[in-house]
């Protein structure tokens with residue numbers, strides 16, 4: 001399971017993913033995020049810089065009673081989690097969903113995700129847990145027999161940990177017709193070149209494998225078939241490529257795209273803030289006087305005031321425009337030159353801030369209805385309508401309302417949260433082919449005990465040195481077990497272990513003994529609850545045996 005342990009379980013299963021996974025020419029210190037490969041994440045900071053994942057710490061304060069995995073930095077990153085935090089605070093509807101490939105036994109890495117789902121359910125979310133059996137079959141080559149066996153096991157653990165199946169939804173990809181239909185629809189908005197670029201697919205990639213990608217896209221958007229609502233997908237960072245694609249597809253399905261504009265022509269995301277600055281500089285001072293700022297004035301201002309290098313400008317990464325794949329050329333175009341050129345071409349046209357609704361996929365009736373619904377001063381063009389009175393937020397809400405009323409989905413871009421991967425108990429990566437490196441939720445409690453006592457630590461060579469220098473809790477898989485699992489909600493206890501370790505008051509022998517006992521008790525308790533959950537599972541309308549072969 002390497003670093004993507006929460007998702008990949010049985011590394012001994014034939015991994016057809018490998019061929020595509022390792023095909024990329026990644027540089028040695030480049031971070032590769034690969035949903036089916038063995039992506040290593042040794043520098044989480046790069047995920048922020050290279051992929052635009054945001055730091056979880058920055059939203060932490062907005063989250064009511066954050067989960068201990070959030071408080072301890074195990075959940076380290078997110079996309080658009082603010083929406084979810086706001087929904088929780090304001091008691092607005094939101095959903096959470098994650099999926100599990102039934103390729104082996106559930107283990108302590110999966111428990112993180114199970115706990116995240118359950119926590120969102122306790123916070124009032126409509127929560128979905130799904131078994132990614134189509135993906136396991138297509139991408140991992142598992143037989144339906146193997147898949148059935150593991151499916152039951154994942155569900156038992158999820159229920160045993162507290163998932164409420166009456167409040168939430170559990171499903172298998174293979175029997176969810178709505179998901180499959182949505183996958184088909186979403187497939188109309190993605191082409192092969194794009195999948196090839198994202199996942200390193202090539203001419204040898206099986207069609208079903210590609211189908212499992214659009215199926216996952218459908219999983220991610222499935223909660224919004226009820227109604228458009230913020231949805232969070234808790235996953236490991238290896239799944240981020242899927243999140244980026246899902247956010248793009250959600251936008252591409254929309255009837256309308258709302259942007260901000262300053263004149264009749266289009267600006268790209270890099271040019272827009274430049275023109276905004278010119279407008280603010282020139283129009284400032286007298287709001288009432290309606291002083292017309294002409295496009296040519298703004299062009300002249302930009303050339304005079306701004307340095308030629310785009311690097312020296314503080315350009316936002318356009319966080320609310322998820323469809324970057326739509327306009328790859330905006331990335332290397334030179335914003336200043338582009339903006340000036342467009343402004344000059346527009347000549348004496350006055351600059352006026354406005355919100356613009358583009359017709360992306362709307363039916364003619366829906367576009368008409370939108371035009372009708374835009375209140376106040378507006379201007380109607382061929383494929384878009386500009387409003388001079390609505391603000392961005394009002395415009396977004398209106399666009400969604402019209403879309404939904406005319407049969408569209410109105411998807412909200414899905415959010416995600418990312419957790420750190422656990423280190424293997426034997427040091428290095430957790431690997432499902434090395435049983436000693438991880439603890440399965442099905443391990444006999446005494447076996448769990450033994451694995452913990454045998455684990456590598458961040459301890460020093462001798463007790464003497466340890467007392468003198470302190471242990472290296474940050475490098476210690478045993479400390480991770482405390483922080484991720486054994487200390488539960490008890491921050492004080494986790495902090496105490498850490499402090500005692502790094503100050504040399506705690507020695508590894510005793511520390512492991514304590515952890516081993518806690519692990520043994522956890523496994524015994526969990527397995528008892530799994531047995532109790534059997535009845536609950538049997539009552540659910542969920543095919544535990546597949547008709548497929």
Ligand code: TRP
Pocket residue numbers: 006007008035097098099100101130132135215216219220233234235239
């Ligand atoms: N691809 C995920 C994995 O590797 C499983 C999965 C399928 C999933 N659909 C999902 C995860 C939707 C999150 C959301 O395990």
Ligand code: SF4
Pocket residue numbers: 457458459471472473476477478479497501502506507508509511512
């Ligand atoms: Fe790890 Fe505990 Fe040893 Fe510290 S004392 S290095 S936490 S095993």
